[in-house]
Amino acid sequence: MMRSLLHSCWMAGLFALASLGVAAPGAALAQDPAATGRAPELLRAFLAETVTFEASFSQVLLEADSAHAQVSTGRFYLHRPQRFRWDYREPVTHLVVADGEHLWLYDPDLEQVTVRRLDDGLSSTPAMLLSGDGSLDDTFRIGAAYQEDGFDWVELAPLADSADFAGVRVGFVAERLAAMELVDALGQTTVIRFDDVTVNGPVDPALFQFVPPPGADVLSDQGP
Template identity: 45%
Template sequence: MRFCRLFLPLFLLLCALPAHADTVTDLQALLGSLRTMQGEFTQTVVNRSGKTQTSNGSFAIQRPGKFRWHYRKPYEQLIVGDGKDVWLHDPDLNQVTVKQIDKALDSSPAALLSGDNHLEKRYRMKALQSRDNLNWVEAIPRQGDNNFNRVRIGFSGKEIRRMELEDSFGQTTRIEFRMIVVNSKPDAALFRFTPPKGADVVRQ
């Protein structure tokens, strides 16, 4: 199974410096002011045995509930949240998987970041020590049926720079964001998806 497929069955968060008590508040304020976010990403998945796989692509988020996560290498895959449903297209298999967005909010980094501003309703949040010149917040799901055991979000100023996720399969997913543009006006077509002709569509 490709590591990148973990995102829908399933995309994120020490050194000696002390954690700032207001780091959680800072992250909440950042998310509260975040309307859109676009850029490139590099994702590294480390499985239980230490084997790694790296992929990269582009992303776009429009809160609440809309996102586009496009893997380009090593395998193409597209995930689109249109505000109602989440669509996963695998061109190699010519298959599309559809899931209601309220069932997918905790299943991927894009879905998590594109949700509402009340992250604390679904996660217990705490500040971590600063590292790599970033402030860090750890989020642990309040419900036991979440795909992730914990998520760590690294941010600086008005930008989310990294995410680290530990899932129930013993895998760690690290995502680094770059070429970030926030609160622009992305093309609305980015958040629409029509299954290709002849594709096998599976609704979950």
């Protein structure tokens, strides 16, 4: 269940898929694997040079074999390594915080908090792609890179056989991170768009701290 929650919390998109003007990741996999582009270089530069990242986001989750799309918007904050915050604001509030040691998921409507340790088991998940401090090549296979609809795209596939998602692609516009897309093992497509981006600006450290509110149920899958 934790991985499914992570998948729903790591991406965002500005419009429904029909109006995005970009192909879903599954379509991108049909591209020539020998295609070349700048996106791998841009992704490596992002991981090497970015300390903080802040942006508005919009996320679209398109269910498999369905025209139904779930659209969410909010604010994303990143402080590498292993600190991030997805602040979902519409249509419902929801909070995901990684504080460097733990991952917290808070649902105010249910008054429920889910927590687990950040460990190697999460290193190859899309949620940790931007914030992790490991090598990109240790966890992902870099696939096709190409330009499409104004984006520089690179496709990534997990090296771990146990990964429960099929592929990721990351998009840049004007050398800046602008989009991420995911197809998971259930055939669901998640599309994110970042807007109003600030790179390496000041970010309040308190954003990456979380204390369960009084009265909230706290669920943990941490082992002994």
